[in-house]
Amino acid sequence: RNDHMLSDWFRKNQEVRIYLGYAPEPNWWSVADLVHVFTGKIDGISPSFRNSMTCKIIGRDYSAPLIDTSFTVAYAARTSSQIAKMLAGKYGLKLNITDTSEIIERDMYQNRKEWEVLQALADLEGFICHVDKDKTFHFGPRQESDEEVEAELYYRSRLKSNCQVDFEDTAIDVYNQITVRHYRKKQVIEGSAKNDALIEQIGQVKERVIYNSKAKTNAQAKEMAQKLLPEFSRYVVTGKAMNMAGNPNLFCEKKVAVKGCGRFDGNYYVERFEHTLNSSGFITNLDLTNLRPDTAQQYRQDLYTKDSAILGSGNKLGSGTI
Template structure:
């Protein structure tokens, strides 16, 4: 496991540093960083006490920033009374979108996104048909001063969207292009710090991060969380079939793909007087039989992952990342299983300390076939 259980009572002394435009700005009273799902920007929000800001970084200085980057560091330094950013972990590096000044409440709030924003806010003016996906990722990253992480791909991008008229529409962003290519390659696409990650999905999950629920002999519950909520979508639990239809003009053929495979035995419980499994139909031009089947499988996975849902608040650490699996144990219900993380929001304040809120999802292995 990533975390150590059972959790032992201990005094925690988390610390944080907030930098704006490369300058450490004290007097923050609360901040939060949300790490979202892949293909989306991570976000931040910092609230400063305006009357406690030093003159060189006061409310006027913050309101005068026309373009600035925020970096938030947090962690558990060996010496909580004397530390620097090198003793902490960088949770986000991103640009400010808005500065809000509340003279009545005497606060200044800055909000923004990580550097995914530079791709979201820039229109893709070139289609790059003759470049591979990895070449396009490198070109776009370099144009914004970022590095790129990931292996070389070989298929020209034009192969993916030659027949996809949606992609040829104007006013699409560079991020639309990158995420489209990543999904076509079966890759993940996200930004961490100053690096664009364009790389394959992990084939094997690492050690899970466990949320453990238990009830003692007196019926008193205990867990390494402050709050926990679980839900199950009964619509998805009935079962899902994805149907992909595609006309390939070059081959002059109409391809059809099902997932699960057409004629596959319906899972027990799906034959219900209240409705059978849901059928999702996708029509996309230019796909081969193999590509249509692959799209059906990927779409099926995306839909069914919304069946089992978990939400929790727990003491924050810097161990849990979006690439980890979250494991719930001890409730004695069907909710005891592994989950894919959907979002992690870490926050720190004088009142509540260092907390994180997590949401996660997955299908129930007894409901749908594994991919």
């Protein structure tokens, strides 16, 4: 609320930190009792001077300058990790970057948004790329801890429910052929795997090409494709979990277990989260998908189209609202 004229204090580009959680003593608490969930800068302030007297602030995390800035300067050919250090380092972020050795062609990273360049390089290396709440820029392999189940969602499991869940079972974005590809010294390294039964069922080949610098030979590329095929040839199941007790530890790409929903029971990944804290309490809503994101970039760009996403636009996958 804006009863104390907070709109006079808020300014664009101010840093904002958000903490959520449950304090053991509501009338006597400190930030140490809560979970730090977000750090970013204010992009805009929107005060409303009426009976409600509210002040709305809009902001983004510290990936924002990378998203807003185009990369147009020509440099000598560099590795992915060198480009990541150069781009992220100039914004004062702490760096957690895994070194790479393959030289990247210059035309891959010229005249594009810096964030697009970084996500494309992460895709090429089989990495994930993001800026966390502690202003650390990550560019490297997915950590095994990312695969741990963070929460259980259940509906009438043992006559108990902690949320409402809607599902959508669809054949959209199912692939029956996977190709792993890598360019090394301007030579194409490539291997494919296909599901003949699914090709016959769908009536056409639906191919997914994945670039992975770990494929050093055609045989390795084929082996990687064979391992990925079962995952991408599954029908996509999306879901929406609503009105669950607020959980500040749930955010994009965390894994949750769903129970009490029959054949839809199983593990799902968070593609979008919404934390709401108001006079009614602390509520979390989630968008879910059963397909494991191989890399953050592939997950955010390709998993859905605008028409098939259960909540609408697929261009905002990997997003959160607080």
